[in-house]
Amino acid sequence: MSSPNSGGEREKLVSKLPAHLQQALKVRAAQLQIDMQDAVTNGIQAWRNCSDDLPTVNTAGADSFGTYLPEGLYEDFKVDCRERGVSYIQGLAQSVVLWLADNPAGVQRTTRRIVVCNQKGGVGKTAVSAGLAQAFAEDPSVVGAAADAAVGGLRVLLVDYDPQGHLTHQLGLTAIPAGEESLITHMLHREQAKQPLLDLTVVISGDRFGGRLRILPAAFDAFLLDSGLTMFRGPREATLERALAPLEEHFDVIVVDSPPSLGLAMDAALNYGRQRDDEKPGSSGLVIPVEAEDTSAQAYGMLIQQIDSLSRDYDLAIEQLGLVVNKFDSRRGYIATSSLEKWKSLGSPPVLAVVPDVKEQREAVRKQRPLLDYAPDCEQAHRMRQIARGVKTA
Structure with a gap:
């Protein structure tokens, strides 16, 4: 699905993500008719706004993963990762897990x-x-x-x-x-x-x-x-x-x-x-x-x-x-x-x-x-x- 978001200024995020999370993200975004880049953006924003201690995600064997974020968000995200003492890969994995939890399968998104x-x-x-x-x-x-x-x-x-x-x-x-x-x-x-x-x-x-x-x-x-x-x-x-x-x-x-x-x-x-x-x-x-x-x-x-x-x-x-x-x-x-x-x-x-x-x-x-x-x-x-x-x- 195309998105008006793609018309704004964006920059590429290059990191790694476990294969099972990549697959879950792809399937869930397709089910809900949401661009993957928007799903990752919303997940990162939720992660940045979350004050709770999040469980560590097993990122062993993570594969290369790339998407596009609104300009400036990637740098802000990396700063937050450093301040929280987690790797970029861990921060991204937690963000995707948060998004999947907030957007369950089988729930029809209504505008x-x-x-x-x-x-x-x-x-x-x-x-x-x-x-x-x-x-x-x-x-x-x-x-x-x-x-x-x-x-x-x-x-x-x-x-x-x-x-x-x-x-x-x-x-x-x-x-x-x-x-x-x-x-x-x-x-x-x-x-x-x-x-x-x-x-x-x-x-x-x-x-x-x-x-x-x-x-x-x-x-x-x-x-x-x-x-x-x-x-x-x-x-x-x-x-x-x-x-x-x-x-x-x-x-x-x-x-x-x-x-x-x-x-x-x-x-x-x-x-x-x-x-x-x-x-x-x-x-x-x-x-x-x-x-x-x-x-x-x-x-x-x-x-x-x-x-x-x-x-x-x-x-x-x-x-x-x-x-x-x-x-x-x-x-x-x-x-x-x-x-x-x-x-x-x-x-x-x-x-x-x-x-x-x-x-x-x-x-x-x-x-x-x-x-x-x-x-x-x-x-x-x-x-x-x-x-x-x-x-x-x-």
Whole structure:
């Protein structure tokens, strides 16, 4: 299987590995449809983050083994081996054993689908979508703060599902012009599509992401999506899933930045984020940005009505993974503070994070750079990682 990871800068790891581990790694990666280089990368990252004393692996008779790692990871790995007093061969063997244990055979890997939504405009859906995706893709080894427990290293696709295209523009890209092949083509006129949707995705630059983060840009045609769905012959609520399904094998997480709408396009997004039959609870669902003020609560109520209606009509389990209270500023007084307490008092869905209204996000947008690349240590960046941790453990 090919992987977007292969598009990032990589360097060759040359070491040795027992033949039985090489065979187990090859078979398990094939079973789970994962590139071996990604499996070894994830194993090494897990080994570097593991504070437990790991059992020694018998490496007698180890054979030559080579793969490619994200640039810089091999050197960091060798430094860790020296500090732990183990050979590179032993460290690699322990990493592979860890990966095999964390990725058992017979477990079907399901791509997590996270839909960031709220029909109210201006609550920060785009900022939360981008920040969450960046936190999932970020190299865990570069996150220094102890509070930011590693959640990254995943292959992530950002889908700009909003015809306004703010997400696309903020990352320095251009929306796909009307009439050209796009996500909308694959939703409404799949038989006319001439290229795989994966070919339309673009790698988001940033050393912290290692080629793991991609975006499917917005399409101007999306302004007509609701009317196109009205005339669509077939299950309209399944159109987004049908379009994105071929992409899922290439990504661990797909994050959808939804439009401020309660129309048919939103029905398709909600359906895409539902819990599938082979999926455990908390794997996929909705992240809902809100603000600490009254109109945001009213908009949330309308979204809940749509979720309930769609769930009843089609017998779906659509899980709210959590709320994000965005652009919070306690200096706004009683309305802000009391509204925040009301959001927290809901209990379910939980408040994943309270994101302050500070300048770094606006600066990153102006410079058309990912927030976690532009200001990785700012308060907002830490809150994005907090959201990712909350979603990961939901």
